[in-house]
Amino acid sequence: MICLAERVKSNVDLRVGGEFSSRMEAKDGSVGFDFSGIYTSVVPYHALEFQFGNREANVQFVQSGSDVNVRVTFDAEQLHPIEHQREGWQAILNNFKRYVESR
Numbered sequence: 001m002i003c004l005a006e007r008v009k010s011n012v013d014l015r016v017g018g019e020f021s022s023r024m025e026a027k028d029g030s031v032g033f034d035f036s037g038i039y040t041s042v043v044p045y046h047a048l049e050f051q052f053g054n055r056e057a058n059v060q061f062v063q064s065g066s067d068v069n070v071r072v073t074f075d076a077e078q079l080h081p082i083e084h085q086r087e088g089w090q091a092i093l094n095n096f097k098r099y100v101e102s103r
Contacts, residue, residue, distance in 0.1 A: 016042055020050070024092075053077075070096070
């Protein structure tokens with residue numbers, strides 16, 4: 001699996017009914033994809049739910065001592081193996097972790 005989150009462009013309207021869109025691609029631009037959807041639930045500091053296409057995802061922010069664990073549950077699609085999909089979501093979370101820790 002190629003980590004696509006090297007270059008990211010995104011727009012976010014973080015409210016119920018708000019839309020988001022992201023373009024993720026390799027640094028050299030050789031491969032990439034668009035990802036967009038609508039927020040269906042926003043609970044500040046605790047959880048987000050959204051629809052993307054005909055699928056849904058849930059993101060939970062779970063306090064663990066002084067840390068926060070981010071847990072993503074998503075409806076898998078049928079085109080790609082589930083393991084590749086997990087790896088893709090994990091790559092996004094790993095990049096988010098690096099970004100947060102660098103601030």
